[in-house]
Amino acid sequence: MIDYFAANLWQLWVLVTVVCLILELTSGDLFILCFSIGALVTAVLSAFGLGFYGQLAVFVVASVLSLLFVRPSLVRRLHGRKKERLSNADALIGRIGRVSEAIEQGGYGRVAIDGDDWKAVSSDGTYVPMGQNVRVVGRESIIITVEKA
Template identity: 30%
Template sequence: MDSFVVQYGWIIWLVLILIFMTVEMVTLELTFLMIALGSLGGLVTGLLGGPWWLQLIVAAVLAIVLLFGIKPPLLRALKKGGDPSGTNVDALLGLDGRVVASIGSNGGQVRLANGEIWTARLSPGTLERVVGPGERVLVTAIDGATAVVVPAEREI
């Protein structure tokens, strides 16, 4: 058994590296990439003539160092360049729109700048009044399927 590992150990390492890289391509979370790089360290140790137990130790230590030392800062660096624009409700906050159906005590409708029509009601801090069709409003919050809006300052 020992002669088999010595003679074909490099093939075993290559197969492990290919398996880990394949799994990494499916998961895309960098864990199996770090394990594959650790296995590469075991392969290099074997090619330099190291015994099988040393190859395993080098592969394990290198994989652990990469998983806990390199992976976290690498993930932070990759996520830093993410899309800064908001999504879902966050994308609607601060958006302006035009009143389609008068907004009074029973609510109304607005067409937002993104083209969507929403039911709307005035923000609780706003003076009670009717906001007529065509007036400009700003979205301050989303409450379920209702946009909470405030009248925008009049355009000059």
């Protein structure tokens, strides 16, 4: 059994590649992707008969090189040159939405943005009728602050 695993270590590296890709889907930071690249390079070389310690060395070197060269390039391409990457509710600031439930004077209403419905308050406390287009100017917890667009 051990002889089979020793002769077919490339399968283990392919498994490591797939597991790292699945884990990358949960994080989205492109960090684990570098280890997946390292494992893929190691799987290819392992299939050509590279020894176990050589495989470990290739995995470490390929992963480090990916961290140094591939990840920064991908992050720059996906997120632009902005230092701060907005996500979730913070990405709503500046977006345009439509009032789905009238915002009462000094009270709350609802605003639909990209299929999501958010509890909203007017920035100046005025009444905003249903159907009015509004721009998100702030967020406090799960309540967005809007102004007429």
